[in-house]
Amino acid sequence: MTKLFKILSTICGVILLLMIMPSNTSAQAENIVEAPSRAYLFNGSYEIKVLNSNATRVRFPTWTLENGYDDLIWYEGEKMEGNNWRVKIPLSDHNNETGSYVTHIYLTDSTGKENILVEKVVTIAEDPEPVIEYPTTVDISKGYYEIYVSNVFASKVTFPTWTESDYQDDLIWHKGIPMGEGKWKVVIPFVKHNSEAGKYITHIYKYNDKDEQKFVGGGVTEVTGMVSYIKYIYDANGNLIRKQFTWKEYK
Structure with missing residues (x-):
């Protein structure tokens, strides 16, 4: 069972990596992504923003590297003022694990076509000693x-x-x-x-x-x-x- 899970995880990983190549590089330049490089367990969550985007929908599939995609969740972006989007990633949705949290950002344009914009990795660590x-x-x-x-x-x-x-x-x-x-x-x-x-x-x-x-x-x-x-x-x-x-x- 473990071997089958690893094989399936590898296949899913290859599929996601193939999807990383965007079809519209000019659209990429219009978007600004803000994400922390590190956050801490006590914070309980972290936020990712996509600014200056003409997208009609933004999705943020997120998972931890620990155990492959066992905790993969597709978060819907929240539209803010202007052409700005954001999402909050609750650590409790991912078993409050430490380590690397991976997020792919998908944008849907006015024609309904969805493309991946970028990958962001956030390191979640134990609280440092004050x-x-x-x-x-x-x-x-x-x-x-x-x-x-x-x-x-x-x-x-x-x-x-x-x-x-x-x-x-x-x-x-x-x-x-x-x-x-x-x-x-x-x-x-x-x-x-x-x-x-x-x-x-x-x-x-x-x-x-x-x-x-x-x-x-x-x-x-x-x-x-x-x-x-x-x-x-x-x-x-x-x-x-x-x-x-x-x-x-x-x-």
């Missing part, structure tokens, strides 16, 4: 500090941060700023945390297209220096008499 950079100490006079995290390929990243004093009374979910190539940063302004000194604790979470959350890591930064406080002075009846500024140094 690299987190943050200062261990910062003087409060700076006003803020920054955290960077690399190797995080996600739709968004959040940096929930709070001070050790009074636990999480000042918890803020700071949004990460994408910098490209899986790198993100965040700015933590002290004023958002009552300009407190002491330990600032940050956790980092990443999210995929389904808004599923996964913990990445975290860090603790010690904020030192002179900190001002407002002291409220009341009389015996509870009436405010005055506000008094005091200073305390944290080291």
